[in-house]
Amino acid sequence: MGKIIGIDLGTTNSVVAVMEGGRPKVIPAADTGRNITPSVVEPVKNLVGDVAKRQMILNSKNTIYSIKRLMGRRKTDDEVKRTEKMVPYSITSGKDKSAQAGNMAAVEVEGKTYTPQEISAMILGKLKKDAEAYLGEKVEQAVITVPAYFDDSQRQATKQAGEIAGLKVERIINEPTAAALAYGLDKGKSEKIAVYDLGGGTFDISILELGDGVFEVKATNGDTHLGGDDFDAVVVDYIVSEFKKENSMDLTADKQALQRVRDAAEKAKIELSAASEVEINQPYITQKDGNPLHLTMKLTRAKLESLVEELVEKTFKPVEACLKDAKLDPHDVDEVIMVGGMTRMPKVIDKVREYFGREANKSVNPDEVVAVGAAIQAGVLAGDVKDILLLDVTPLTLGIETLGGVATPMITRNTTIPASKTETFSTAADNQTQVEIHVTQGERPMSADNKSLGRFILDGIPPAPRGVPQVEVAFDIDASGILKVTAKDKATGKSQNITISGAVGLSDDEVKRMQEEAEKHKEEDTKKSELITARNQADAMVATAEKALKDAGDKVAKDIKEKVEEKIKAVKEVKDSDKKDEIEAKTKELSETLSQVGQAMYQKQDDKKQETSEQSGGDEGKKKSPKAGDKAEAEEGEVVE
Amino acid sequence: MKKDKKSKDSVSELKGQLARALADYDNLRKRADEEKDALFKYSSQRIIAGLLPILDMLEAAQKHINDQGLAIAIKEFKDLLREEGVEVIPAGQGEAFDEDTQDVIEVVEGGEHGKIKEAVLAGYRFADGHVIRHAKVKVYGGLTESKKGENMKKENKD
Numbered sequence: 052m053g054k055i056i057g058i059d060l061g062t063t064n065s066v067v068a069v070m071e072g073g074r075p076k077v078i079p080a081a082d083t084g085r086n087i088t089p090s091v092v093e094p095v096k097n098l099v100g101d102v103a104k105r106q107m108i109l110n111s112k113n114t115i116y117s118i119k120r121l122m123g124r125r126k127t128d129d130e131v132k133r134t135e136k137m138v139p140y141s142i143t144s145g146k147d148k149s150a151q152a153g154n155m156a157a158v159e160v161e162g163k164t165y166t167p168q169e170i171s172a173m174i175l176g177k178l179k180k181d182a183e184a185y186l187g188e189k190v191e192q193a194v195i196t197v198p199a200y201f202d203d204s205q206r207q208a209t210k211q212a213g214e215i216a217g218l219k220v221e222r223i224i225n226e227p228t229a230a231a232l233a234y235g236l237d238k239g240k241s242e243k244i245a246v247y248d249l250g251g252g253t254f255d256i257s258i259l260e261l262g263d264g265v266f267e268v269k270a271t272n273g274d275t276h277l278g279g280d281d282f283d284a285v286v287v288d289y290i291v292s293e294f295k296k297e298n299s300m301d302l303t304a305d306k307q308a309l310q311r312v313r314d315a316a317e318k319a320k321i322e323l324s325a326a327s328e329v330e331i332n333q334p335y336i337t338q339k340d341g342n343p344l345h346l347t348m349k350l351t352r353a354k355l356e357s358l359v360e361e362l363v364e365k366t367f368k369p370v371e372a373c374l375k376d377a378k379l380d381p382h383d384v385d386e387v388i389m390v391g392g393m394t395r396m397p398k399v400i401d402k403v404r405e406y407f408g409r410e411a412n413k414s415v416n417p418d419e420v421v422a423v424g425a426a427i428q429a430g431v432l433a434g435d436v437k438d439i440l441l442l443d444v445t446p447l448t449l450g451i452e453t454l455g456g457v458a459t460p461m462i463t464r465n466t467t468i469p470a471s472k473t474e475t476f477s478t479a480a481d482n483q484t485q486v487e488i489h490v491t492q493g494e495r496p497m498s499a500d501n502k503s504l505g506r507f508i509l510d511g512i513p514p515a516p517r518g519v520p521q522v523e524v525a526f527d528i529d530a531s532g533i534l535k536v537t538a539k540d541k542a543t544g545k546s547q548n549i550t551i552s553g554a555v556g557l558s559d560d561e562v563k564r565m566q567e568e569a570e571k572h573k574e575e576d577t578k579k580s581e582l583i584t585a586r587n588q589a590d591a592m593v594a595t596a597e598k599a600l601k602d603a604g605d606k607v608a609k610d611i612k613e614k615v616e617e618k619i620k621a622v623k624e625v626k627d628s629d630k631k632d633e634i635e636a637k638t639k640e641l642s643e644t645l646s647q648v649g650q651a652m653y654q655k656q657d658d659k660k661q662e663t664s665e666q667s668g669g670d671e672g673k674k675k676s677p678k679a680g681d682k683a684e685a686e687e688g689e690v691v692e
Numbered sequence: 693m694k695k696d697k698k699s700k701d702s703v704s705e706l707k708g709q710l711a712r713a714l715a716d717y718d719n720l721r722k723r724a725d726e727e728k729d730a731l732f733k734y735s736s737q738r739i740i741a742g743l744l745p746i747l748d749m750l751e752a753a754q755k756h757i758n759d760q761g762l763a764i765a766i767k768e769f770k771d772l773l774r775e776e777g778v779e780v781i782p783a784g785q786g787e788a789f790d791e792d793t794q795d796v797i798e799v800v801e802g803g804e805h806g807k808i809k810e811a812v813l814a815g816y817r818f819a820d821g822h823v824i825r826h827a828k829v830k831v832y833g834g835l836t837e838s839k840k841g842e843n844m845k846k847e848n849k850d
Contacts, residue, residue: 072716098791106791108799109806109831187719306798307812310828335752343756434709 055192055221055433056182057425059229060171060209062119063251063278065090066422067178069186070430075233075423077416080177081184087418088181091116092173094165099177111139113160117252118174120275121156121167122212123205130275131156168208172215179216193218194429196421199225199257199271221432227257228266229424230388234412237264243383245374247403247411248390249366252278256370258377258384270376272369277362279393285358286316290331290348298344300337308337312346323352324395356398363402370406387411392418445470447565449526449534452489452498454479455583461526464494471527475541477518485510486522488538490551494569496580502565509538509547517594578631585634589626592638593619596645607651611644618644734822736776741824744816773816781815783808783827793817795826803832 057075059066064087068077077086080100088100091107092115098106107114120134126144135142143164145155157166175193182190197209206223213220224232227246231237236244241262248255255273259266290312291302302308315331322329333346374381387403389411394400403411415423445468450460453476461472478486487508493501512520521541528534532552539546569576596619600612618641625633747769754762781793787808789796793815800809808829815827 072713072720102791105795105826106789107796109789109796109833185723187722307830310797332749334749335756343752 053189053191054182054186055194055429056179056190056218057229057422057427057429058175058178058193058195059226059419059422059425060119060174060195060197060212061090061250061421062117062253063090063280064088064418065174065178066419067182068419068422068426069182070426070433073430075426075430077419077422078178078182078185081181088174088177089116090118090174092118092170094160094163094170094173097173099173113140115140115158115160115165115170118158118167118170121158122171123167123202123208124156125154126156127154128156133276168212168215171209171212175213175216175218179218191217191219192221192429192433194222194224194425194432195220196224196226196229196425198255199227199268200255200273222428224425224428225257225266225268226255226390226421227259227268227271227388229421229428230390231259231261231266231386231424232427233415233420233424234386234388236261236386236388237266242385243269243377243379244386244388245370245384245407246388246390247366247370247394248273249393249399250278250391251393252276252280254278254366254369256366256373258373258379269379270373272373272376274365274369277365279391281362282359282393282396283313283317283320285362286320286350286355287312289354289358290316290346290350293348294336294346298339300339300344302337302346305337311336315346319350320355320396323350323355324397327352352397359396359398363396363399366399367402367406381407384409388420389413389417390420445528447492447502448494449490449492449504449528450498450501451476451524451536452491455587456498457580457583457587458491458493458496458498458501461524462528468528468532471525473523473525476522476524478512478515478520478522479517481517482514483517483520484512484514486512486538488524488536488547488549490534490536490549493565495572496576497583500568500572500576504534504551505536505549507536507538507547507549509540509545511543511545512540513542582629582631582634585631585638586626589622589634589638592641592645593622593626596641599645599648603648603651607648611647611651615641615644615648734818737818737822737824740773740776740778740816744825748813777819778816778824779819781817781823781827783811783815783829785810789829789831793823793826794829796831797828798830799833800830801833803834805832805834807832 054069056078057068059068066077066087068075070076079086080088083101085101089104091103092099093103093106093110093113094115095113103114104116107116115138117134117138120130121142124131126142131142141159143157143159145157145164145166155166157164158170159165175195179190179193193213195209195213197206201209209223210220226248227244230246230248231244236242241260244259244261244266246255246257246259248257253273253275254277255271257271258269260269261267287309291309294300294302302312311333315333319329319331328349328351331346331348331350335343336346337344374384384407387407387409389400389403394403394411394413394417400411400413445462445464445466448458448460448464449462450458453459461474462470476486485508487506489498489506490504491498491501492504495501509522512522523539523541525537525539526534527537534551535548536551537546537548596615600607600615603612618637622634622637622641625637628634747766750762750766750769754766783794785808789806789808794808795815797812803809809832811827811829813825813828816824818824
């Protein structure tokens with residue numbers, strides 16, 4: 052069985068997506084590489100998408116856009132009449148005059164009549180071809196989305212369009228429902244969801260109610276002639292009027308200049324979603340009395356927001372009406388979802404938050420969210436999305452506690468399971484015969500701040516200098532989230548393990564709380580862990596120095612020895628304090644002084660020198676140690692194999 | 693017996709899902725390779741597309757002040773583009789409009805429908821035809837409505 056694709060057949064733009072490896076993937080157009088295809092068709096030459104759009108002005112009578120406004124509507128329908136006034140192509144009534152289809156709206160191009168189904172089929176056909184090129188296999192089935200307000204006749208027409216394009220339409224779903232699916236809201240408890248969809252040319256608001264995994268559209272409303280294009284127009288008007296004020300020149304008279312202003316306005320609008328101010332620079336935009344004029348101005352986000360405020364406000368009338376129909380107050384809504392490119396504008400986000408009193412879902416690309424939802428629905432129908440194949444991830448980092456109470460990550464957050472990871476650790480003190488493995492879960496750098504999942508002791512490690520024993524710690528999570536932690540002493544082969552169930556299955560609230568806490572404490576945690584690192588390094592340096600002195604014996608001059616001892620004392624005095632900088636400074640001093648020992652040894656005895664330097668540098672810095680004795684330990688470092 | 697059938701069914705279902713997952717993975721791997729090739733090939737596209745408006749401005753300035761030094765700078769700029777395998781999209785006066793590489797921004801009365809009047813913004817593409825920026829052109833709209841269609845059809849055959 053082939054893949055089923057999900058299609059968002061939009062008024063202005065269309066998007067196609069598919070489930071791939073259990074995840075929705077938006078398919079880029081083969082000709083442009085872009086994820087969205089303009090819903091523009093030139094039926095005579097069969098041009099679809101960007102290529103049709105580029106020749107639109109030249110062949111305005113032959114180029115059909117906004118065909119969705121005619122889908123399944125009678126020629127006498129108000130929306131059809133309104134569209135007729137707006138578009139340059141001619142709208143006629145259906146081909147089959149005798150049948151009921153004779154009353155339906157259609158378009159006429161060079162004397163030939165095309166039904167909206169046929170025009171839409173060309174768009175669907177292109178998306179199908181793009182999907183086939185991407186997947187490398189035939190595609191014959193699709194899920195297509197329609198606005199929630201589409202009636203039966205409009206849905207039927209959409210289905211027919213799919214069939215003309217050679218696609219079996221497995222299901223027609225509502226656009227707001229698809230958006231909710233894209234956010235996985237079908238898995239939640241019963242909820243009331245508002246979908247705020249501000250696209251290129253239309254605004255839709257829908258209230259959904261979820262019960263038993265089924266979405267019901269409670270109410271829908273909107274403005275069929277309000278969208279991003281209106282926002283662009285406001286910005287263009289502003290730039291033109293500012294230029295006129297300054298130069299007494301009307302840029303609208305010069306089509307070439309106006310085109311440049313339009314491009315610049317759209318670019319500025321998009322950039323102002325991220326920046327608070329943009330510069331618009333279009334040198335040599337026009338001429339006056341033989342002298343060139345340049346368009347240079349600054350546009351701030353505040354200015355843009357004041358320009359479009361009225362348009363944003365305009366969306367809330369339908370929102371109010373919609374809530375009233377659904378018999379709800381704004382605060383009764385549990386989730387708000389943002390759809391459409393215009394919902395990237397911070398002003399829109401703020402207003403929606405203000406109105407509903409909650410943060411909207413906007414993590415999925417608002418241009419693609421409907422197609423993504425359609426693909427998910429398609430995946431469910433194809434059997435791609437089933438519980439057993441739904442790959443889970445670890446919601447929080449799993450790790451073990453190492454020296455100084457540091458939580459050392461083993462399996463990081465968001466790792467897809469099943470997964471396993473092995474690392475080798477060592478001991479922290481000389482002759483240490485046991486290590487404690489403390490398994491923790493959470494994002495905080497200190498173990499004490501994370502959730503303890505369990506602990507066990509591996510003993511029977513043969514006595515050896517610190518850092519020499521190799522303890523292999525293996526984490527393994529199976530598909531159902533059961534974590535098995537094994538520690539094994541490589542020398543003796545002795546091992547211990549613990550099995551923890553439910554390492555993945557935390558409640559959502561718990562995960563959220565832990566993530567928020569990690570975020571909240573980020574700064575202090577970083578400081579704390581830097582302090583611990585400094586202390587650990589100080590400890591390690593003291594141990595190294597003491598050992599070096601012991602090994603060197605009387606081969607080192609007394610004055611050097613005393614100097615080192617003095618520095619050791621200095622480090623010991625500060626190392627348990629909270630003064631990170633001081634600990635680091637003293638450690639550095641000790642390290643520098645200690646190198647004199649090495650130098651002295653060089654001079655004294657050739658064959659002994661290597662051993663000393665190895666001991667002073669070789670066995671530290673390379674190994675981590677599970678929480679062990681409270682003595683000296685190596686600094687953070689790489690795994691030893 | 694029933695149980696037997698049930699477990700058989702679930703085994704075959706699982707097998708199917710496993711095969712699908714493996715196929716998905718394999719296809720993904722192939723595509724990742726292809727995408728890597730394309731990324732390598734067109735990695736310069738983004739930066740070139742960002743530099744082109746600056747070249748436009750320099751050329752506009754040159755048209756106005758006609759400075760010899762600036763002429764050299766513009767030539768160096770264009771040489772660099774050529775070395776990167778970038779070429780100018782032909783859009784000369786009188787040529788037929790090509791929607792694959794050009795973008796109509798204005799239709800001018802008169803002339804022969806569908807023929808270019810002038811290019812207002814140069815277009816650029818890689819030597820293999822991959823368009824970096826479409827040329828923006830003014831195109832003749834022709835004289836009468838009825839002639840429009842005929843001329844356009846003729847062009848298509850060209």
